[in-house]
Amino acid sequence: MIVALKSTSTNEQIAHLENWLKSRGLTVHISRGEYQTVLGLVGDTSKIDDDLLSGLDIVEKVTRISEPFKSANRKFHPDDTIVETCGVKIGGGNFAVMAGPCSVESREQLCNIAEDVKKSGASVLRGGAFKPRTSPYDFQGLKAEGIELLLEAKGFSDVVVSILDGNVDVVVNLAALTDTQKAQIEDIVKRKTGVTADKITINVCNNQQN
Numbered sequence: 001m002i003v004a005l006k007s008t009s010t011n012e013q014i015a016h017l018e019n020w021l022k023s024r025g026l027t028v029h030i031s032r033g034e035y036q037t038v039l040g041l042v043g044d045t046s047k048i049d050d051d052l053l054s055g056l057d058i059v060e061k062v063t064r065i066s067e068p069f070k071s072a073n074r075k076f077h078p079d080d081t082i083v084e085t086c087g088v089k090i091g092g093g094n095f096a097v098m099a100g101p102c103s104v105e106s107r108e109q110l111c112n113i114a115e116d117v118k119k120s121g122a123s124v125l126r127g128g129a130f131k132p133r134t135s136p137y138d139f140q141g142l143k144a145e146g147i148e149l150l151l152e153a154k155g156f157s158d159v160v161v162s163i164l165d166g167n168v169d170v171v172v173n174l175a176a177l178t179d180t181q182k183a184q185i186e187d188i189v190k191r192k193t194g195v196t197a198d199k200i201t202i203n204v205c206n207n208q209q210n
Helices: 011-023 050-054 107-120 144-155 168-172 175-182 197-209
Strands: 002-005 027-032 037-042 059-063 083-085 088-090 124-127 159-166 186-191
Touching: 002 011, 011 027, 011 037, 050 059, 107 124, 107 144, 124 144
Parallel strands: 124 159, 159 186
Antiparallel strands: 002 037, 002 059, 027 037, 083 088
16 A cells, blocks of 8 residues: 655654554555655555545545455455354355344334244344444434343344444444454444445454454
8 A cells, every 4th residue: 555645744743644554563664755755555454444544634645556355355265255153154155034123122022023034934133233323312222232132032033133234433433343243143234325335344354353
């Protein structure tokens, strides 16, 4: 990755950016020209968000010279990804039907839907325990209580997944992923309009590495 800095960048700002990039496990090569300073980044640059870096005051342009999100890129993993949990396979030609509520709201709601999902022949029960919203006054999901209800619903369905809305809040803060992983519930990140697939892929891959 090549990061071209603005001519107005100070030595202090450059040093601060260099230290931050090094903290991300990258090697930084600095090339100082008469009118511009360029940083050459060597290492796993999939950990770096292009938009975040481009938005810095001292950055003029960011250019990738290698493929991003290596954990998911077919050039590094040509075979189909197959997710297998509790005997149910998803991907690689395996057909799986998921059904369930957008948001987990109560035990009665989830258990009734879980029963219907199983009767209909679907192999996976889905439901959202976390519903990040811009306003703190809006319903944010049942969170920990929602996870408990999803675990209880396993009595109706072999596989239970937690649906995470792929909005900016989830992309930036993946704490919800950690919580559901501790509870041994599979996660699915749902992409919303305005959030690029690249953004979700990079952040989820980073979460797996961390």
